[in-house]
Amino acid sequence: MQDDAQSPSWRPPSLDALLRSASGADLVAIFGRQASAACLRDAIQAARTAGGSDDAALLGDAALRLAKRRALSIKPVFNLTGAVLHTNLGRAPLADTAISAMQQASGFVNLEYDLAKGRRGERDSHITEWLTTLTGAEAGLVVNNNAAAVMAVLNTLSRGKEAIISRGELVEIGGAFRMPEVMVRAGVKLREVGATNRTHLKDYEDAITDKTAMIVRVRPSNYAITGFTSSVPEKELAALAKANDVIFYDELGAGALVDFRQWGLPYERTVQEALSDGADIVSFSGDKLLGGPQAGMIVGRADLIKRVAKNPLKRALRLDKATLAALAATLQLYDDPDSVAEQLPSIRLLARKVDDIRQTANRMADALRPLVAQWAVQVEGCASQIGSGALPVDMLPSAAVTMTVPEAIMRGRGRRLDRLAAAFRALPQPVIGRIAEDRFWLDCRCLEDEAGFIAQLGELQVP
Numbered sequence: 001m002q003d004d005a006q007s008p009s010w011r012p013p014s015l016d017a018l019l020r021s022a023s024g025a026d027l028v029a030i031f032g033r034q035a036s037a038a039c040l041r042d043a044i045q046a047a048r049t050a051g052g053s054d055d056a057a058l059l060g061d062a063a064l065r066l067a068k069r070r071a072l073s074i075k076p077v078f079n080l081t082g083a084v085l086h087t088n089l090g091r092a093p094l095a096d097t098a099i100s101a102m103q104q105a106s107g108f109v110n111l112e113y114d115l116a117k118g119r120r121g122e123r124d125s126h127i128t129e130w131l132t133t134l135t136g137a138e139a140g141l142v143v144n145n146n147a148a149a150v151m152a153v154l155n156t157l158s159r160g161k162e163a164i165i166s167r168g169e170l171v172e173i174g175g176a177f178r179m180p181e182v183m184v185r186a187g188v189k190l191r192e193v194g195a196t197n198r199t200h201l202k203d204y205e206d207a208i209t210d211k212t213a214m215i216v217r218v219r220p221s222n223y224a225i226t227g228f229t230s231s232v233p234e235k236e237l238a239a240l241a242k243a244n245d246v247i248f249y250d251e252l253g254a255g256a257l258v259d260f261r262q263w264g265l266p267y268e269r270t271v272q273e274a275l276s277d278g279a280d281i282v283s284f285s286g287d288k289l290l291g292g293p294q295a296g297m298i299v300g301r302a303d304l305i306k307r308v309a310k311n312p313l314k315r316a317l318r319l320d321k322a323t324l325a326a327l328a329a330t331l332q333l334y335d336d337p338d339s340v341a342e343q344l345p346s347i348r349l350l351a352r353k354v355d356d357i358r359q360t361a362n363r364m365a366d367a368l369r370p371l372v373a374q375w376a377v378q379v380e381g382c383a384s385q386i387g388s389g390a391l392p393v394d395m396l397p398s399a400a401v402t403m404t405v406p407e408a409i410m411r412g413r414g415r416r417l418d419r420l421a422a423a424f425r426a427l428p429q430p431v432i433g434r435i436a437e438d439r440f441w442l443d444c445r446c447l448e449d450e451a452g453f454i455a456q457l458g459e460l461q462v463p
């Protein structure tokens with residue numbers, strides 16, 4: 001830097017002059033006058049604090065600020081965390097057909113318009129038939145997410161009355177969604193029964209009074225109680241509810257529509273099973289095992305669904321057109337259960353065989369070795385999780401590329417690992433792994449775009 005640029009008496013050039021210069025005019029052409037002026041002002045301010053700058057540097061700084069200001073904050077990442085349905089990383093990746101359905105639904109569409117009759121139609125009509133066809137339910141509707149579904153069901157069918165729930169199911173589902181608190185907000189009086197590890201039919205029986213509106217079963221999806229445990233089978237709860245003329249609500253959470261055991265995955269109760277076991281009403285997520293967009297499905301008895309649909313909350317919790325379109329396209333894939341594992345990325349990734357993952361990991365390790373020369377790069381076995389609290393105990397055998405801190409580093413190994421993880425996150429399409437056992441792990445289960453992964457590695461700033 002020149003001496004005069006650093007003098008305390010530095011006088012910045014005029015904003016107008018900068019905007020009129022050749023590079024300034026380029027910025028205005030790309031970003032517009034207002035934003036360009038704002039970023040130039042910020043650049044000048046920063047230069048003033050630093051003691052001065054020249055015109056080219058000011059314009060360069062402004063260009064960087066403008067690019068940063070216009071970069072989309074939400075962008076694709078490589079999810080190599082090992083959790084397939086990672087809530088922080090957007091849960092289920094959508095199927096191609098769901099993505100194009102969203103695009104198609106982005107302009108004017110027949111969202112609430114009956115084309116045959118030429119008048120107002122039903123927003124949920126685009127998916128209710130799929131829901132009933134696929135699950136065997138009498139009726140169904142959809143809201144913003146499953147938390148909203150729980151809220152709508154409880155508030156509609158149990159407000160001012162009691163809902164009976166086992167103490168083993170008073171779960172917190174992450175992010176301030178605690179069943180007991182949700183019930184209070186829904187205007188429902190919680191009637192806890194049983195103990196954390198064991199609840200018997202008699203506990204439910206004894207709790208039923210004329211104030212009881214429903215018995216609730218919540219799938220304890222994100223944890224498991226093992227050992228000396230006992231819970232009442234859904235069929236028995238359904239029979240008890242029926243005999244006492246109260247509602248049996250099965251809150252499934254994950255919401256599988258197919259038997260996951262066919263792909264060697266752990267058993268997860270399906271919506272169809274919940275209904276055939278006698279649930280009057282069932283709720284589940286759209287973006288967990290179903291593999292669609294964020295949504296909450298409610299299916300069950302037509303009279304109950306009708307009541308939920310009339311609750312003003314339903315209007316507050318409704319889906320937008322793009323999400324509805326993606327959901328309909330996702331549900332449609334289940335019309336051919338034989339091809340759903342190929343068409344639906346979430347199931348495809350969950351069902352991916354460890355040998356195949358290991359081959360990917362080997363190729364990635366070969367690509368990484370020359371770039372992170374001092375780090376020990378290996379391919380190691382690991383265990384992926386389904387994520388989103390689904391099937392928390394069962395882990396899926398997988399393979400990862402691991403990078404171990406260079407041998408020579410004795411102190412600050414943890415910090416060095418953090419910096420490596422940060423360098424991967426700083427790539428144009430950020431790569432998200434995890435740190436464990438003194439190593440940085442990239443679980444390759446969810447790595448399908450190998451070429452895209454390798455193409456950007458040249459930009460990796462290895463610490």
Ligand SMILES: *Cc1c(COP(=O)(O)O)cnc(C)c1O
Nearest residue numbers: 145146147173221252253254285
């Ligand atoms: C995940 C989950 C929810 C919340 O569903 P969202 O779709 O994330 O709102 C509610 N209940 C159970 C049992 C769950 O597993």
